[in-house]
Amino acid sequence: MSANWFDHAIATVAPRTAARRVLARQAFETLTRGYDGAAKGRRTDGWRAPGTSADTEVGVAGALLRDRMRDLVRNNPHAAKAVAVLVNNIVGAGIMPRAASGNDKLDRKVDALFARWSDAADADGQLDFYGLQTLICREMVEAGEVLVRRRLRRSSDGLPVPLQLQVLEADFLDATKSGALGAGRLVQGIEFDPVGKRRAYWLHAEHPGDAYGALQNGLQSRPVPASEIAHIYEKQRTQARGVPWGAPVIRSLRDLDDYEVAELVRKKTEACVTAIVFGDDEAQQGIAPSVVDADGNRVEQFEPGLIAYARGGKDIRFNQPSATGGYGEYKRASLHTISAGFRVPYELLTGDLSQVNYSSIRAGLVEFRRQIDAVQWQLFIPMFCAPVWRWFTEAAWAAGQIPTPDVPVEWSPPKFEAVDPQKDAMANLLSIRSGTMTLAEVIARQGRNPDAVLAEIAATNAKLDALGLVLDSDPRRVTKTGSAQTSDPANDSADDDPAADPESDPADDSDTDPARPDTDQQD
Known part of the structure; x- marks a missing residue:
């Protein structure tokens, strides 16, 4: 950008100042041209992008977003399904704990105590610990926080x-409590100390x-x-409170509802085949014919199969409704x-x-599933499961039931249900044999307690041994120890059974090779 007349005027008395002005203007123009999203003009007119903090934005819109999202979940099937899909994948049947102190006796005692306590964990006396997980996760997704x-x-x-x-809904937080509080501060009902640590919830x-609660102060x-x-x-962001997970598509859900209502009305209108008989009553010449029913009341709307008579009728005409398409394409795009x-696959929604x-x-x-893993390990477990476990062990220790x-x-x-269980099992087998995963890790990925499973396996083997039975490598058969095995050429070949032959290489079988790209071994 060249210097303007004002720069030339300044240059006559202060050349260096004029030069700095020109260079600064060039630098600014270069910066604004670097990001199209920061450009200003006709295409970005009306685009409001305030630089407010996350707490300010949530404080202004949080309650209304929460109320609207709840209304959609109550009345919109797609919103309800999205919430259910997220809850089912994040929590499912429950995120299970197991004590890991390294002391087997203590671990078994703590696990047994937690199993008994989980049945009575709900203060309302209706759900167990894993039922509370589902309720809490649902509130987290639907209302944004709990x-x-x-x-x-x-x-x-x-x-x-x-x-x-x-369990308390987010509405219990007194959002009117905001501002300075001594050396600390209040943010929408959450009290922080001078160093920014949460001190109390109002x-x-x-x-x-x-209604009853309002009357009771x-x-x-x-x-x-x-x-x-x-x-x-x-x-x-670094906000103190959350927002509903479906906030980005609240308007889209509402628009889809309105579109479906309009489409239904249009289809009903298209189905209305009506007939109107026109005449030449002299009393009505020059004005629109008055259509009345049998009682003499004016007819102002059409109904399917309606035949309306104009006074002095001599001619009959039928309307010709025309069908229009595009409903399926629009709805699929909206979904x-x-x-x-909602961050869920279209097929699951x-x-x-x-x-x-x-x-x-x-x-x-x-x-x-990678997203669900992140939510489980970075959000739900540290924010809910870990505090509850700490509360549980402290209460059990205070009651003298555990030593620490x-x-x-x-x-x-x-666990994530396998689309192809056989291929996933083969992938787990290869991971164990290659040393990249332990048997306990594989069992834990199935959502079960490895210690309990291994103990059950040991008990089963001991029972079979006492009865003189042995569990064959083929899990479909249990035979007497030492008895002859019936060979099945189709299914019972030792060369085809990697579990039966430790020296065999499952990767040689192209049909079940988890390393082949087209098998998609990661589920």
Whole structure:
């Protein structure tokens, strides 16, 4: 960019200042040209992109987003299915803990105690620990956040461990509590100390939307120590509270609802074949004919099969409704957008598998399952499961049931169902034989406790040995020890059974080789 007249005027008295102005202007123009998204002009008119903080944005829109998302989940089948798909994959039958202190006796004792406590973990007395996981995960996805409060009980209550969990919806947080508080601050009901650590949650005594609670001064709030609360939500920025996972497509879901209503009305209109008899009544010449029913009331809407008579009718005419298409294409495109907004595959959202084959659906699930792994290990387990385990061991230790409050734990998320179990089993077998995975890890990936499974296997083998039976390499047959084995050339060849022959190489079998690219061994 060349210098303008003003730069020339400055240059006559201050050449260096004019030169710096020209260079600065050139640098600014270069910067703005570097990003098309930052350009300003006719194409970006009306594009509002405020530089507000995440807490400010959530504070303004969070409650309305939560209410609208809940309404959609109640009334829109696609929103309800998206939430269900995410919950079923994140939690499934439950993320199971197992003590991992290294002391087998202590681990077995803690695991047995947790199994008994999980049945009575719900403060409402309806769900077990794994049912609470489903409820909490659902609230996290649908409403964006959920609170779990530790409720310590008396030893006289008869619980295996004097502890229960109370699930609170995000509405219990008093969002009006914001601003400075001494050396700390309040952000939408969450109190932070001077170094930014959560100190307390300001909770309503009753749900603000409950009529009975409002009458009982339920709109008042009081602080609850942060050590008593587990706050579960997805942090997309450094915000203090979460938003519904379907927030990017709330408008798309609403638009699809409106479109389907309009389409239904249009189809009903197209189905209305009506006949109108026109005449030349002199009293009505020069004006539109008045169509009335048998009672003399004016007819102002059409119904299927309607025959309307104009006064003095001598001619009959039929309407010609024309059918229009495009409904299926528009709905499919809209559902692709909605599935992307919820971060679930289109096929899982709709159940429509007409556009995929075996290999493509397996490949499409890889990224989704990687996302679910991240949610489980980076969000749900550290925000909910880990605090609950800490509360459990502390309560059990305080009650004198275990010798230490610090018991390490390992978590086993639910397994992913295999599209082709045989190929997945072969992949696991190769991983164990190559030393890249242990048997315990493979069992844990199935959502089960390795110690319990191995103990069950040992007990089964001991029982078979006591009966003089041996479990054949073919799991379909159990035979007497030392008895002759019946050979089946089709299925029982030792050369074809990698489990029976440790020296065999399963990779030689091209039909079941997990290393072949077209087998998609990662499910």
